Amino acid sequence: MTSIACGGAPSWASPNACGASWNDSKRDAAAASSGSEGGFGILQPPPRAVALTILQRASQLAQRGEWAQAEALCREALASGADTAAALALLGAIQHASGRHQEAITTLQQALQLNPGNALALGNLGAAQQELGHTDAAIHSLQQALKLRPDFAIAHTNLGFCLQSRGDHEAAIPCFARSLRLRPGNLRVLQGLGWSQLQAGHPDAAIDTLQQVLAQAPDAADIRLILASAQREARHIQAADQNFRRCATGPHATAAVVAASLEHFTVTRQSNTLEQLLNSRAQGVNDPVAQVYAAALALQRQQFSDARALSERLNSDAITALPPTARIRHWSTRAWLDDHSGHIDAAMEAFLAAQQDPAYEPLDPEAQPRRIAAYRQLAEQLAQRRLPPGQAAAAMDPGRESQRRPPVFLMGFPRSGTTLLDTILRSHPAIDVAEEKPGIAALEIHLQETRGWSIDQFARLNHQDVQELQQLYWQCMAPFWDTSQPVLIDKLPLHICAVPLIQAVFPDATFLLAIRNPRDTVLSCLQQTFAANDAxxxxxxxxxxxxxxxLVMASWLHMQRQLDPAVQVIRYEDLIADLPATIQPVLDRLNLPWDERLIAFQRTARERDLINTPSAAQVVQPLYSSAINKWRRYRHHLKPCDRFLAPWLDHWGYGFE
Incomplete structure (x- = not known):
């Protein structure tokens, strides 16, 4: 593989940690173009022995990293006019391997005009396009190469990283798996596989994969950090904490790895462990990352003057040099300190600075609007083929045969109170909650990849399709559901956009819609730092x-009019004012009795291994009303939002002030 970038992996997930060096990868590229095993291009013997000799010498020089001499020989072969396609293919590979990717693309395209069937030239073309961020073009080139040569291991690897870079982790997994079948044990490919398994919601598989890497590279702190993240996701909390601690204190850990590890103990509010780790680093003002998290710890403990003093020690150059995770944490801490002090303009400036996450840069801003529009269209199509009331479940819900209750879907706009509802409801002994798991996303990906369907084509689902999708859903959710609790609540706020698919697969599904004052909701979204995705x-x-x-709420109303789903609306403010009266209608809809443990939800929150959302700190506290109408302090900054939010303030009963 000529590119060692880890695609969608975070900045701390460096492939070089598993032993693949940049120069090694370049030599692989050049060797590949000369016809070496697993390579990128097969050279056809030229008609003249002298040209063949020249290209063989060029290939040998390229394998040693002597790019200039190798290129000179390629140009000598080109001047001879013998086997121009082969000479261009090797020259393009050398240009790519030496970092001149745009030149490589031009040269390789010329080679392919002369010999379109050169699979390994296509592979190099795809790798060069990948390096320049031309992801769609790279995917096309690599797929064409694999059609010509299915045993092309490096092309499978590069295709996996391309898919990973655009967030398509489920599709990347089989690419890495095929590469490993052809070239077993490649640590860089194992790392890519483990990262995609984790991101696609298969943490146990990721753990197995990443442990293979660490068995051969035990000092690879980057890999250990991904392993810790997978263990956290799989609820192996003690193992995860142990690996995060090793990453935070290990001698081989980069600043980015240390920051990500300290971030874990910050968001999980393990203040004593965080303090121990900071003390163990014992570098004080000489360790800007430690300073950032010392300030964050002081803020958590409400030691506001200490937090500000620690935060203000960092000058602008030190802040700029911080790893992204630490830089975001720094600005978030500063924002909350200014908010606490009533310096609203300064707080807003810092909140905006905390949103400057480079992980957002490759994302497509039109992806979510396109997805929402497609689901609106799907709702219209499904409405046209709806079965009469009382027939849909019998005709389409085979889950009844096993007496399994349809899942309940807890949704809403982010920061609308879904995590509080999650924690309250999971306090009931008959309810388990799967928090932000990929069950519905897996169905969407399955239909797109196995059928080639776009979202608006999901209306083609027949009885057999629905059975298959239900089975796939339950398989995906099995690791996250205690089946001794008969009611599964699948909590993911933006399920609100996928209601048509959910209802097509589970016609008897119940939806719980969390609503909060739209101004407070939008403000709270800005005040949090979410994992980067296209939503x-x-x-x-x-x-x-x-x-x-x-956009989201207009789509919801459209879908509701088309499909009339069974929905219970829960307003955050009502929940704060009177928990029993607000929760009782939810229990009635779920046919469950009241249980006093619902009121003691803070105990449930404290006993949970991990809460995966920015609301983790709030839900361990008793109900409080200070989060209601927080928008008033930021009224001036929210003024440009009124044209979008005014209709929803009226719709949800808040009124426009």
């Missing part, structure tokens, strides 16, 4: 978050 991309400024709120 959270729209929550990084107040106007854009308000626009996205309007």
């Amino acid at each position: 959270m991309l729209h929550l990084r400024s107040l106007p854009e978050a308000a626009r996205f709120y309007d």
Whole structure:
């Protein structure tokens, strides 16, 4: 593989940690083009022995990293006019391996015009396109190469990283798996596989894969960090904490790895462990990352003057040099300190700075609007073929045969109170909650990849399709559901956009819709730092978050009119004012009795191994009303949002002030 970038992996997930060096990868590229095993191009013997000799010498020089001499020989072969296609293919590979990717693309395209069937030239073309961020073009080139040569291991690897870079982790997994079958034990490919397994919601598989890497590279702190993340996701909390601690204190850990490890103990509010780790680093002002998390710890403990003093020690150059995770934490800490002090303009400036996550840069801002529009269209198509009331479940819900209750879907706009509802409801002995798991996303990906369907084509589902999708859903959710609790609540706020698919697969599904004052909702979104994806991309400024709120809610109303799903609306403010009266209708809809443990939900929150959302700190506290109408302090900054939010303030009964 000529590119060692880890695609969608975070900045701390460096492939070089598993032993693959940049120069080794370049030599692989050049050797590949000369026809070496597993390579990128097969040279056809030229008609003249002298040209063949020249290209063989060029290939040998390229394998040693002597790019200039190798290129000179390629040009000598080209001047001879013998086997121009082969000479161009090797020259393009050398240009790519020496970092001149645009030149390589031009040269390789010329080679392919002369010999379109050169699979390994196509592979190099795809790798060069990948390096320049031309992901779609790279995927096309690599797929064409694999059609010509299915045993092309490096092309499978590069295709996996391309798919990974655009967030298509489920599709990347089989690419890495095929590469490993052809070239077993490649640590860089194992790392890519483990990262995609984790991101696609298969943490146990990721753990197995990453442990193979660490068995051969035990000092690879980057890999250990991904393993810790997978263990956390799989609820192996003690093992995860142990690996995060090793990453935070290991001698081989980069600043980015240390920051990500300290971030874990910050968001999980393990303040004593965080303090121990900071003390163990014992570098004080000489360790900017430690300073950032010392300030964050002081803020958590409400030691506001200490937090500000620690935060203000960092000058602008030190802040710029911080790893992204630590830089985001720094600005978030500063924002909350200014908010606490009543310096609202300064707080808003810092909240906006905390949203400058480079992980957002490759994401497509039109991806979510396109997805929402497709689901609106699907709702219209499904409405046209709806069965009469009382027939849909019998005709389409084979889950009844096993007496399995249809899942309940807890949804809403982000920061609308879904995590509080999750924690309250899971306190009931008959309810388990799967928090932000990929069950429905897996169905969407399955239909797109196995059928080639776009979302608006999901209306083609027949009885057999629905049975298959239900089975796939339960398989995906099995690791996250205690089946001794008969009611599964699948909590993911933006399930609100996928209601047509959910209802097509589970006609008897119940939806719980969390609603909060739209102004408070939008403000709270900006005040949090979410993991980067193409939905959270729209929550990084107040106007854009308000626009996205309007888009999502308009889509929900359209779907509701078309499909009439069984929905229970729960307002956050009502929940704070009277928990029993607000929760009782939910229990009635789920046919469950009241249980006093619902009121003691803070105990449930404290006993949970991990809460995966920014609300983790709030839900361990008793109900409080201070989060209601927080928007008033930021009224001036929210003014541009009124044109998007005013209709929803009226619709949800809040009124426009």
